[in-house]
Structure formats: structure tokens, C-alpha cells
Amino acid sequence: MESPSHSCFPSYSYPAYLLTELAGDVLFGGHRSFRSDATACIARLAPPLQVFGKENIPSSGPCLLTFNHYSRPDFNAWWIGLAVASQLPMDAHFVMTDELTSPGKRYSPGGMPFSRWLLKGVARVYGFTSMPPMPPREKDVEARARSVREVLSFAERTNNPVICLAPEGADMPGGRLTYPPSGAGRFMVRLAGKGLKVIPVGVWEQDGCLCVSFGPAYELTLPGPLSSDEKDRTAAKVVMDNIARLLPSHLRGEFQ
Numbered sequence: 001m002e003s004p005s006h007s008c009f010p011s012y013s014y015p016a017y018l019l020t021e022l023a024g025d026v027l028f029g030g031h032r033s034f035r036s037d038a039t040a041c042i043a044r045l046a047p048p049l050q051v052f053g054k055e056n057i058p059s060s061g062p063c064l065l066t067f068n069h070y071s072r073p074d075f076n077a078w079w080i081g082l083a084v085a086s087q088l089p090m091d092a093h094f095v096m097t098d099e100l101t102s103p104g105k106r107y108s109p110g111g112m113p114f115s116r117w118l119l120k121g122v123a124r125v126y127g128f129t130s131m132p133p134m135p136p137r138e139k140d141v142e143a144r145a146r147s148v149r150e151v152l153s154f155a156e157r158t159n160n161p162v163i164c165l166a167p168e169g170a171d172m173p174g175g176r177l178t179y180p181p182s183g184a185g186r187f188m189v190r191l192a193g194k195g196l197k198v199i200p201v202g203v204w205e206q207d208g209c210l211c212v213s214f215g216p217a218y219e220l221t222l223p224g225p226l227s228s229d230e231k232d233r234t235a236a237k238v239v240m241d242n243i244a245r246l247l248p249s250h251l252r253g254e255f256q
Contacts (some may be wrong), residue, residue, distance in 0.1 A: 008208040011046040012079060026121035034094065034126040038085035045210060049083055053214035053246070057087055058199060061160035063217060064191050065092065067201035068243050068251070071171035080203045083212045084164060093154055094128045095147070095165040129154065131169075148187055155194045163191065167239055175204070176253035177244055185235030186228065192220035198239065202246030213246040 018037060025032055042049050058065075070080055081094055097119060123130040131147040155161045167180035167188065192198060200215040222234050237255075244255035 009075075009205055010208060010210045012076070013044050015040050015044065022122070022125065025125045026118065030125060031127070032125050033091055034081075034128075035085050035088060035091045038082040041079075041082050042086040047209045049086070050206075050209045050211040051087060051213075052211065053216075054087075056199065056214040056216050057089075058162065058217070059089060061090075061158075061162040062155070062194070062196045063162055063199050064188065064196040065162070065164045065199045065201050066188070066239050066243060067164070067166050067203055068175075068177055068247065069166040069168040069171060070175045070203050070205075070251070072175055072205070075205070077171065079210065080166065081164065083203055083210060084201055087212065087214070088162065090162055091127075092162040092164045093151075093158075094126070095151055095163065096123055096128050096130055097132075097169070144183075151187075152190060152194070155191055155196060161196065163196065167236065172253070174251075176251055177240055177247070177255050178253050179233075179240065180236050182229075182232060185232035185237075185239070188239055189220060189222065189231060189235045198242070200239070200242035200246060202243055202251075204247055204251055206248065215242055215246050218242065 018040060021030075022032065022037070024030065065084060067080060067084055069077060071077055081096070085092060085094075120130050122128075129147055129150045132143050151163065155163065167184045168178060169181060169184070172178050188198070197217040198220045199217045202211075202213045202215070204211050220235060220238060222231055222238075226234060240255050244252040249256070
């Protein structure tokens with residue numbers, strides 16, 4: 001696939017009611033269906049969302065959907081989640097950041113506390129798990145471990161769980177794939193150990209369209225014996241290799 005023209009991107013917009021209703025639910029404790037809201041947003045895309053690999057979209061769980069954290073200037077990463085969720089026949093459990101760090105921005109120090117409040121509220125409204133931002137910070141060790149336990153608990157207590165996450169967890173230069181932070185591979189292995197098959201998903205922009213591609217499900221099993229670090233790195237590579245196969249070559253990074 002060729003590199004997209006950077007002078008032509010989709011038109012992204014939201015239904016007039018959605019942001020107002022979402023703000024009210026964050027403030028007053030409401031609950032919403034992310035799939036329904038995602039479908040309403042994606043329906044407004046111009047040109048329409050381009051979907052590939054429809055035959056690989058799961059009809060039910062248990063499964064773990066892993067997708068790239070595509071980024072570019074002026075592109076809001078939540079459109080990745082909206083694109084994925086809009087194609088699923090069920091509501092999924094997303095693992096999302098609990099803070100927008102915005103490094104280098106003048107408003108960053110003042111904006112971080114507000115973003116923590118807002119994103120934790122959004123996670124509660126949709127029933128998601130929020131996790132400290134990437135790259136990992138020493139002060140977040142306990143909070144990150146707590147979030148991991150929450151996701152694992154969700155997988156255990158839910159019939160046919162469908163969990164969605166971006167292993168990289170942060171914007172990468174040029175939107176190119178890179179290795180997830182330490183621990184992400186082991187986390188995904190633990191989820192796979194609970195019976196979740198892994199479904200790779202690639203999201204990118206091309207020819208003026210937002211594109212999403214679903215790959216075939218696979219079992220995340222590793223050869224043994226491996227040390228903890230080897231298991232982490234090996235699992236991460238397997239997951240990212242599968243995502244890379246769905247992306248244009250210029251976005252695959254070191255996973256060519």
C-alpha cells in the first residue's frame with residue numbers, strides 16, 4: 001500500500017447531542033454504550049470508514065483485540081477506538097489512558113489534573129479500565145498494577161469477554177509501530193492464558209479515508225522455557241508483527 005497523501009484527510013465530527021450528553025453523564029454519573037456512540041460518530045465520517053477483513057470481526061468473545069496507536073498532528077487518537085468499536089457486534093472493554101500528558105505543551109502542567117478527572121469519568125461512564133499514561137513513570141507503578149489486576153479480573157468474571165487495547169499505549173513519531181513498554185507482553189500473555197484469542201487490528205489514514213483492517217485470530221502461545229523478560233519481549237513481538245501485517249509498509253516501523 002502506498003503512503004497516504006498528507007494534504008487530504010477525512011473530515012471528523014461528532015453528533016451535536018453526543019458531547020453534551022457525555023459531559024452530563026461524566027458529571028452526574030450516567031452510563032453509556034461506547035459501541036452506540038462510536039457507531040454514531042463513524043457514520044459522520046466523510047469519506048466513509050474503509051473496513052478490511054470483515055470476515056475476521058469476532059461475533060463473540062472471548063478475545064483480545066490489539067491495535068496500533070496511530071497518530072499524526074491534529075488527529076485525535078480516540079478515533080482509533082471509535083473505528084474499532086463501531087465494527088463490533090457487542091460492547092467491548094477498552095483499556096484507556098487516565099491522563100493526557102501533552103509533553104512540550106505550555107498548558108500541560110495545568111491540563112494534566114483536568115485530563116485525569118475527565119478521562120477517569122469517561123472510563124466510568126463506558127465501564128472501561130483506565131491506566132496511567134506511557135511512557136511508564138515510577139510514581140505510577142502501584143496504579144498500573146491495580147489497573148492490570150482490574151482487567152484480569154474483568155476477563156475472569158465476564159462470560160465471553162471482549163477486551164481492546166493498544167499495546168504501545170502512546171503516540172509514536174510518524175505513527176510508526178514500535179515495541180510496547182516493558183510488561184505489556186506479559187500482560188497480554190496473562191490475558192491469553194485466560195482463554196482469550198488475539199485479534200490484530202490495524203488503523204491508518206489513506207487516500208483521504210480512515211481505514212481499519214481486522215486480521216485473523218490467533219493463540220498467543222510462547223516456546224519455553226523463557227525468562228520473564230524474554231517472555232515479555234517475545235510476546236510483544238508476536239503481537240506487533242501481526243498488527244504490522246495489516247498496515248501500509250511506511251507505518252510498520254521495525255516490524256517489517
